[in-house]
Amino acid sequence: MSVRVQPITRDEHLAFVSARPSASHTQTPAWAGVKPDWEAESLGWFDRGGRLVGAGLALLRPLPGPRLPGLPRYLAYLPEGPLLDWHEPGLDGLLEPMLAHLAKRGAFAVRMGPPVVVRRWSAEAVKAAIADPAARRLRDVRATSYDPRAGRVADTLRRMGWRQTGPGGADGFAAGQPRYVFRVPLAGRSLEDIHNGLNQQWRRNIKKAEKAGVKVVRGDLSDLPAFHELYCETAERDRFVPRPLPYFQRMWTALTAEHPDRMRLYLAHHDGEVLAAATMLTVGDHVWYSYGASTARRREVQASSAVQWRMMSDAHALGAAVYDLRGITDTLDESSHLLGLLRFKAGTGGEAVEYLGEWDHPLNRLLYRAFRFSLSRR
Template identity: 75%
Template sequence: MSFRIEAITREEHLAFITAMPSASHMQVPSWGDVKPDWRAESLGWFDGNDRLAGVGLVLFRPLPRLKRYLAYLPEGPVIDWDAPELPRWLEPMLTYLKAQGAFSVRMGPPVVARRWNAEAVKAAIADPRARRLRDAEATAQEPRAFDIADQLRRMGWQQTEPGGEDGFAAGQPRYVCQVPFAGRSLEDIERGLNQQWRRNIKKAEKAGVKVVLGSYDDLPVFHDLYVETAQRDGFIPRPPAYFQRMWTALTAEDPRRMRLYLAHHEGEVLAAATMLTVGEHAWYSYGASTSRKREVQPNNAVQWRMMSDAHELGASIYDFRGITDTLEESNHLLGLLRFKVGAGGQAVEYLGEWDFPLNKLLHKALGLYMSRR
């Protein structure tokens, strides 16, 4: 028997998420408030007993001059992905979204396919035969993930390919770095740091770097550093209003949802970062730093404070978010991979994002438009 899908209230949506060990921060109701260019709706999956069995935050992006929408469920929906028959869950969702005017649906199943521990990643980087992470033997595989991928293909879903040579997907990253916290003391986690990380944390302490919690009023300081980081690393920064909106929306839903950390040294803020938390999952969200006084290692100090706080909050995973899957020395993102894995992190591959074209002509037109941007 298939599920019945209908719109639910934010309160019902949040209560379902809160009762779970974790879910993506992009699947909480408040995330829709962070994205004002999209229309957000909370969906509920109801079983034959009218019990709420799953939820999803869907974002609708309109096509110019047409009442047709791209429906996007980032890192969702929050359903039982281990269920033996996924069509029972997903076919009613497609029917519902088509009735709402969607011409295409994109989702990101929160399903892990493979993992590489820190030692395996280090060996892969040193191996001249391994050009990408997927060329190296994984230390753990999830057979169920490949069965889910097969079911999705049979249903007509199309897997999006990582864009560009950096290995990031067109939407959310397919490859991330996560430090497992479950069942480990903070001392265990500290021992998992590599020698460079431990040395840099001690350097920061000896130099007098102080990491403090910031507030909404500190967002301009963070943003100044973030713009400097964007100029240095060659990406387009988000405007200040984005982070103000994120802070207001997420902390209104849960005061612990978003935190801002600032690394001070001799009256100057040298680095800053944001951390998001949903249940037992904590994410390093955005980071920023100046090129000045890098020798006092403010970035390591900020990360260690966030990891320590995440552990105190009961996190089972500290998530560094996206990493490149390219292992070639010429790739400018390889240093970031080394930094994250040096914290004892595992490289984790998710199933990636999947599209279902409800209207193939409009879906193809959107693909051509996005490829030319």
């Protein structure tokens, strides 16, 4: 396919996203407002007839230090994008114009995350892999299904000079968007079917929360500090670096301005105290559990389970095709503190999904090598 790539307006970009069944929230024009340290540009792919056939949000991160005349200075990043027909014959004809445009914009390299599914593992396959002492990583376990088209996309990218950034560190998480996620299919299922698909522990925890009188309510911008307090406690407990409160406030303001239901906040109350909270994102028929938070106090009332079930139920009521629990670890090592997260998500009865991962294309090899070296020193 012969196309040209050029900037488009936010309205054109949003109209393209809205016409698709689903797209990542990181590929909506509003996501630019969440990342103020990056410059942003909405890109459009136009065919010979002038029809918009693709779109993408390119985030441009400048290199630190003074700008040298004539030298490129940006890393261009399209998280979980761009939005193209990735299985279209002649994929290189869609990507080459993008590289040319971003090179003119001053990019020394382009990073993207093709939204292409490679493999899926059923909940039963994941549980069997966790129980198998010989299994070390999910990627080494026989998948329930495999899409051979993903291999053809990867072959095309390598032929064009793209480099896969790798499956992640020792815990299986990539530095950017997750390569492995856990999703619960909702399409064609009743809420009773979804509930029956949960394992016994999930169903027991939901029932405990109901009997204990946990009430889950929707919050708004003013409730984000309460969420963030629990989130920071969760970060300390689970050993990750928390995002600051202004990040979530920017996220709320930017996303809900684009669509009032793009982002939701849920809080679980018990005896006058907020014990758990979570954010939910929606684009088209795809719903994501985005960030979760909880306190260690009164864990016996299962407030977190109540939040999850409320969000899953609301996603079903919205007509969502999938409830996405986002990233999971690839490791099956019992010593990993993240294996419990995989067990928890597998209890939903959904499926683990592997994407093609993130890929880099160096446009200036010297600057790209310097960039990679700086990352390795962090």
